[in-house]
Amino acid sequence: xxxxxxxxxxxxxxxxxxxxxxxxxxxxxxxxxxxxxxxxxxxxxxxxxxxxxxxxxxxxxxxxxxxxxxxxxxxxxxxxxxxxxxxxxxxxxxxxxxxxxxxxxxxxxxxxxxxxxxxxxxxxxxxxxxxxxxxxxxxxxxxxxxxxxxxxxxxxxxxxxxxxxxxxxxxxxxxxxxxxxxxxxxxxxxxxxxxxxxxxxxxxxxxxxxxxxxxxxxxxxxxxxxxxxxxxxxxxxxxxxxxxxxxxxxxxxxxxxxxxxxxxxxxxxxxxxxxxxxxxxxxxxxxxxxxxxxxxxxxxxxxxxxxxxxxxxxxxxxxxxxxxxxxxxxxxxxxxxxxxxxxx
Amino acid sequence: xxxxxxxxxxxxxxxxxxxxxxxxxxxxxxxxxxxxxxxxxxxxxxxxxxxxxxxxxxxxxxxxxxxxxxxxxxxxxxxxxxxxxxxxxxxxxxxxxxxxxxxxxxxxxxxxxxxxxxxxxxxxxxxxxxxxxxxxxxxxxxxxxxxxxxxxxxxxxxxxxxxxxxxxxxxxxxxxxxxxxxxxxxxxxxxxxxxxxxxxxxxxxxxxxxxxxxxxxxxxxxxxxxxxxxxxxxxxxxxxxxxxxxxxxxxxxxxxxxxxxxxxxxxxxxxxxxxxxxxxxxxxxxxxxxxxxxxxxxxxxxxxxxxxxxxxxxxxxxxxxxxxxxxxxxxxxxxxxxxxxxxx
DNA sequence: AAAACAACAGTGAACGTTCACATTTTGAAA
DNA sequence: TTTCAAAATGTGAACGTTCACTGTTGTTTT
Numbered sequence: 001x002x003x004x005x006x007x008x009x010x011x012x013x014x015x016x017x018x019x020x021x022x023x024x025x026x027x028x029x030x031x032x033x034x035x036x037x038x039x040x041x042x043x044x045x046x047x048x049x050x051x052x053x054x055x056x057x058x059x060x061x062x063x064x065x066x067x068x069x070x071x072x073x074x075x076x077x078x079x080x081x082x083x084x085x086x087x088x089x090x091x092x093x094x095x096x097x098x099x100x101x102x103x104x105x106x107x108x109x110x111x112x113x114x115x116x117x118x119x120x121x122x123x124x125x126x127x128x129x130x131x132x133x134x135x136x137x138x139x140x141x142x143x144x145x146x147x148x149x150x151x152x153x154x155x156x157x158x159x160x161x162x163x164x165x166x167x168x169x170x171x172x173x174x175x176x177x178x179x180x181x182x183x184x185x186x187x188x189x190x191x192x193x194x195x196x197x198x199x200x201x202x203x204x205x206x207x208x209x210x211x212x213x214x215x216x217x218x219x220x221x222x223x224x225x226x227x228x229x230x231x232x233x234x235x236x237x238x239x240x241x242x243x244x245x246x247x248x249x250x251x252x253x254x255x256x257x258x259x260x261x262x263x264x265x266x267x268x269x270x271x272x273x274x275x276x277x278x279x280x281x282x283x284x285x286x287x288x289x290x291x292x293x294x295x296x297x298x299x300x301x302x303x304x305x306x307x308x309x310x311x312x313x314x315x316x317x318x319x320x321x322x323x324x325x326x327x328x329x330x331x332x333x334x335x336x337x338x339x340x341x342x343x344x
Numbered sequence: 345x346x347x348x349x350x351x352x353x354x355x356x357x358x359x360x361x362x363x364x365x366x367x368x369x370x371x372x373x374x375x376x377x378x379x380x381x382x383x384x385x386x387x388x389x390x391x392x393x394x395x396x397x398x399x400x401x402x403x404x405x406x407x408x409x410x411x412x413x414x415x416x417x418x419x420x421x422x423x424x425x426x427x428x429x430x431x432x433x434x435x436x437x438x439x440x441x442x443x444x445x446x447x448x449x450x451x452x453x454x455x456x457x458x459x460x461x462x463x464x465x466x467x468x469x470x471x472x473x474x475x476x477x478x479x480x481x482x483x484x485x486x487x488x489x490x491x492x493x494x495x496x497x498x499x500x501x502x503x504x505x506x507x508x509x510x511x512x513x514x515x516x517x518x519x520x521x522x523x524x525x526x527x528x529x530x531x532x533x534x535x536x537x538x539x540x541x542x543x544x545x546x547x548x549x550x551x552x553x554x555x556x557x558x559x560x561x562x563x564x565x566x567x568x569x570x571x572x573x574x575x576x577x578x579x580x581x582x583x584x585x586x587x588x589x590x591x592x593x594x595x596x597x598x599x600x601x602x603x604x605x606x607x608x609x610x611x612x613x614x615x616x617x618x619x620x621x622x623x624x625x626x627x628x629x630x631x632x633x634x635x636x637x638x639x640x641x642x643x644x645x646x647x648x649x650x651x652x653x654x655x656x657x658x659x660x661x662x663x664x665x666x667x668x669x670x671x672x673x674x675x676x677x678x679x680x681x682x683x684x685x686x687x688x
Numbered sequence: 689a690a691a692a693c694a695a696c697a698g699t700g701a702a703c704g705t706t707c708a709c710a711t712t713t714t715g716a717a718a
Numbered sequence: 719t720t721t722c723a724a725a726a727t728g729t730g731a732a733c734g735t736t737c738a739c740t741g742t743t744g745t746t747t748t
Contacts, residue, residue: 008467010703010704010705011704011705012704020727020728021727021728021729022704022705022728023705023706023707023727023728023729024726024727024728026704026705026706027706027726027727030706034725034726034727035726035727036725036726036727039726039727051467053467053468054468054704054705055405055468055469055703055704055705056468056469056470057401057402057404057405057410057469057470057703057704057705058401058405058703058704058705058706058733059704059705059706060401060705060733061399061401061402061405061703061704061705061706061732061733061734061735062704062705062706062707062732062733063705063706063707063733064706064733066401068451086635089433089436092433092436093454096452096453096454097454100453100454105451105453105470106451106452106453107412107449107450107451107452108440108450108451108452109440109444109449109450110437110440110441110444120397123352123395123397124397124398124399124400125399125400125401125734126400126401126449236639265639291430291636292635292636292639295580295609295636295639295640296639296640296641297640297641354733354734354735355734355735356734364697364698365697365698365699366698366734366735367697367698367699367735367736367737368696368697368698370734370735370736371697371736374736378695378696378697379696379697380695380696380697383696383697398734398735399733399734399735401733401734401735402703402733402734402735402736403734403735403736404703404735405702405703405704405705405733405734405735405736406702406703406734406735406736406737407703407735407736407737408703408736469704689748690747690748691746691747691748692745692746692747692748693744693745693746693747694743694744694745694746695742695743695744695745696741696742696743696744697740697741697742697743698739698740698741698742699738699739699740699741700737700738700739700740701736701737701738701739702735702736702737702738703734703735703736703737704733705732705733706731706732706733707730707731707732707733708729708730708731708732709728709729709730709731710727710728710729710730711726711727711728711729712725712726712727712728713724713725713726713727714723714724714725714726715722715723715724715725716721716722716723716724717720717721717722717723718719718720718721718722
């Protein structure tokens with residue numbers, strides 16, 4: 001009698017059909033232990049028959065838990081909306097999987113640094129927490145991070161793991177990974193190794209990779225030459241320009257370690273244009289292992305980041321934080337993938 | 345006096361501070377015309393000061409409108425979660441932009457065909473509508489589509505635009521695009537053009553491209569040779585295998601039109617391994633213009649789909665449908681991008 | 689000056705859950 | 719039986735909006 005004849009069924013309809021009270025339906029479907037096995041089964045059966053689904057909005061409103069995470073990409077230099085950093089796209093896949101495994105929904109959004117992103121999501125209860133992905137000038141982020149943390153926003157960030165940043169960060173062990181690349185090149189007999197990518201503290205990830213390379217070189221008794229380092233952001237174009245500058249300088253070099261695969265691919269192009277053979281004249285190692293890395297000629301040797309692990313740990317970390325138990329920052333090891341660009 | 349001293353502010357807090365009733369706050373912030381300019385400004389100012397944001401869950405619950413769209417990827421053969429079809433990833437970027445422009449949130453999810461995806465999103469009021477992206481065997485989708493449409497779910501699909509499918513579909517004009525590729529190859533003097541990719545009606549997009557190629561050939565007085573068509577799904581591996589099979593058959597051919605760039609890239613690899621020069625011995629044209637297409641050696645000639653337009657039109661179409669006014673299916677033109685793989 | 693009408697703001701309820709608490713039922717111990 | 723705690727269910731309210739009305743102004747019309 002109390003049932004509405006039209007529209008989606010609500011928990012009241014299920015309750016009526018099952019002959020129980022409405023909150024019991026809610027309890028049963030949530031798996032609350034205080035509902036007897038028998039009635040739970042009856043309720044579940046009826047719910048299935050009537051095609052009932054819990055209304056997400058009502059549920060979130062009452063419980064103050066959206067069971068949703070927002071993934072915010074932001075790149076400082078965004079030339080084209082559709083040209084997203086391929087590495088982050090791979091991360092997207094892994095984060096999606098991780099959230100799905102936890103029964104969470106995933107909202108995604110691309111942001112410019114200037115936007116009031118924090119307001120849009122957590123403040124409006126759209127999401128319980130944020131995952132931040134972004135390259136770019138780190139100093140710009142820091143203030144925002146601190147602000148977010150103070151405001152009580154839950155977030156986890158992918159990037160350089162250092163103690164000075166607020167909030168929890170998950171990232172690759174860039175120094176260790178850089179060392180891997182350096183050791184590999186040295187093992188190939190290379191001694192004059194150039195580094196393409198920003199190496200200052202504004203870009204701590206790249207900086208870490210540079211430090212790792214330098215450490216490996218010193219360890220082998222080679223003093224890194226600062227003249228062989230050229231700035232580049234992670235685009236093919238900048239990689240090409242940096243390599244061109246390196247070539248134009250007339251400096252002597254027999255290897256390039258690029259801070260990212262896109263830079264490496266651009267550099268290989270410049271090398272080819274200049275008639276330098278890869279890997280005979282110049283060995284090239286990249287970073288990220290994006291899909292295109294295996295498709296270049298020769299295929300690019302690179303350091304693979306643990307993307308699958310990254311997504312999982314980011315979600316884990318964020319979830320822990322939401323539930324009030326903070327996990328420590330985590331560093332993931334890189335893995336060297338040797339292909340044709342660095343060895344014969 | 346009625347204010348809670350703690351927690352996020354609600355519209356009641358704003359109302360109290362502004363000396364108006366709570367619904368007036370709601371109206372003012374929504375831009376309802378029946379609020380005077382003066383009070384609207386006062387309310388907006390106070391809201392800004394108190395850092396107030398409308399609670400998305402309460403809003404959606406009451407208005408029965410989530411202002412959210414769910415983007416569902418699903419690929420039939422999903423070898424690895426992180427290996428998403430690059431073309432769809434590009435689409436993701438454009439759809440994200442389009443939804444953001446409309447003030448909508450975007451939920452994303454990867455699905456297997458078997459899942460009850462429709463239930464998860466629209467039924468639970470998480471999203472107002474769905475956008476479906478997926479290659480794979482079309483026949484499997486059809487039943488689901490029909491079911492969705494009957495059930496009143498709003499959705500727009502990217503794919504082959506044909507009259508027999510239920511729901512609104514947006515897609516590239518595959519026949520026209522295939523003709524472009526064919527005409528280009530013929531203009532290069534090629535006569536024995538192979539097609540790599542499924543060409544039957546289970547894969548209507550690929551089929552359209554094949555039909556376009558055939559039409560262009562016949563138009564030039566060349567009869568297409570069915571022996572030069574080899575099945576392949578859109579992966580590098582299948583492309584390689586198909587090209588290998590073609591080579592092994594001993595058939596005479598001087599060009600390949602691949603149904604996707606991934607297939608083309610795999611085919612180029614097989615050609616290189618077999619010592620055939622591209623483009624001298626065999627001209628290759630792909631489809632999609634994924635980022636890797638410009639990074640191969642030689643760079644791949646391909647047909648670019650209008651990704652930016654696609655995202656916008658998908659969102660537009662879906663939105664129209666949600667608002668009750670159905671838009672017709674749309675076909676977008678492809679654009680030939682000539683690179684080194686097809687001309688000297 | 690009365691009537692009519694906008695323009696604006698207020699009132700009460702409703703959206704469909706989950707929560708805290710009260711109440712009933714159950715089964716075993718006394 | 720009676721007693722009592724544990725298990726199971728019911729009750730009423732609350733989450734923070736938006737909706738449909740009702741009421742109050744101030745402005746125009748005749």
